[in-house]
Amino acid sequence: MLGGLDLHLDGPTVVAVLHPQCLQGFPTDRAKRTEVGVVHVVEQPQGGAGDDIADPLLWAERTPLPPPARARADHHLGLTGHSGGMEACLEAAIDDGRFDVFCIRYDFVSYPDQGRILRRAAEKGIGTMVFKVNAGNRQIDIEKLTSSSQFYNQAAVKWALTNPDVASVCLRITNFDQLREYAAAVGTNLDDDEVAMLRHYAEEMYDKYCRFCGTCEASCPHEVAVADVMRFAMYFKYYGREKDAMQRYQSLPGDFTAATCDACVGSCDAACPFGRAVRAELVEAHQMLSFSRA
Ligand code: SF4
Numbered sequence: 001m002l003g004g005l006d007l008h009l010d011g012p013t014v015v016a017v018l019h020p021q022c023l024q025g026f027p028t029d030r031a032k033r034t035e036v037g038v039v040h041v042v043e044q045p046q047g048g049a050g051d052d053i054a055d056p057l058l059w060a061e062r063t064p065l066p067p068p069a070r071a072r073a074d075h076h077l078g079l080t081g082h083s084g085g086m087e088a089c090l091e092a093a094i095d096d097g098r099f100d101v102f103c104i105r106y107d108f109v110s111y112p113d114q115g116r117i118l119r120r121a122a123e124k125g126i127g128t129m130v131f132k133v134n135a136g137n138r139q140i141d142i143e144k145l146t147s148s149s150q151f152y153n154q155a156a157v158k159w160a161l162t163n164p165d166v167a168s169v170c171l172r173i174t175n176f177d178q179l180r181e182y183a184a185a186v187g188t189n190l191d192d193d194e195v196a197m198l199r200h201y202a203e204e205m206y207d208k209y210c211r212f213c214g215t216c217e218a219s220c221p222h223e224v225a226v227a228d229v230m231r232f233a234m235y236f237k238y239y240g241r242e243k244d245a246m247q248r249y250q251s252l253p254g255d256f257t258a259a260t261c262d263a264c265v266g267s268c269d270a271a272c273p274f275g276r277a278v279r280a281e282l283v284e285a286h287q288m289l290s291f292s293r294a
């Protein structure tokens, strides 16, 4: 629960209940609605190219409402996602015309074209909430940034909020220090030092941060779910969510885990468009996440 927003991001179908104040930031006439609304959120298909957005089967299987969702004034249709193919899915959702809300991953490392897409969404009256703005939260891996964690997170939130097409940022807040830290970021602009910090982070992380695009998975002879494993490793190592990460890894079907990577030549390395050391990270991830499997 965050600011009246009860939003579940996992699972094929997620439903969020928005309180009226959450809708006030949306740059559309629909934001003026005062009723408590229901947002039916469709999760972006893993690795989708956008074709599925217009697929009637998607609506039948994933949403409790028949299209168009706008048939009822207090019902809204949203799209969420953070995996590969997201830009194509967003473009298709904008063209589709049935969506009111996007709740998507947005950071300054992953998707260079995302700003233009969010502009286009805003012009069509779609409000956007974003999450994972800190691009992996890996500042502890960067020598110059290890003592600037607080400022880094503030800068990442500022970066997202200074985009006028972003209505709000979804954050995981577990204590009052974090609450104060993020609250201080609201309503202020990035200064030159913060811009330099984010630029330095983006350069350092270019070939380290997994975009969860799944491109490398096609080259794997063992069907390892690379994007999922990388994401769980990120939760464990950089988000402080060790137990949650291990449980998620445990729930992967056995064949999709990274158990086979240690003995593999690692054809995924050459398949990653960002030049990441995929195999090495998967071997580490399996050791980190699979105590109970050992
Ligand atoms: S190291 Fe081998 S088994 Fe593991 S993901 Fe890469 S190609 Fe697949």
Ligand code: SF4
Residues within 6 Å of the ligand: 209, 210, 211, 212, 213, 214, 215, 216, 217, 226, 227, 230, 271, 272, 273, 274, 276, 278
């Ligand atoms: S390792 Fe590379 S190709 Fe594979 S999911 Fe991550 S960013 Fe994409």
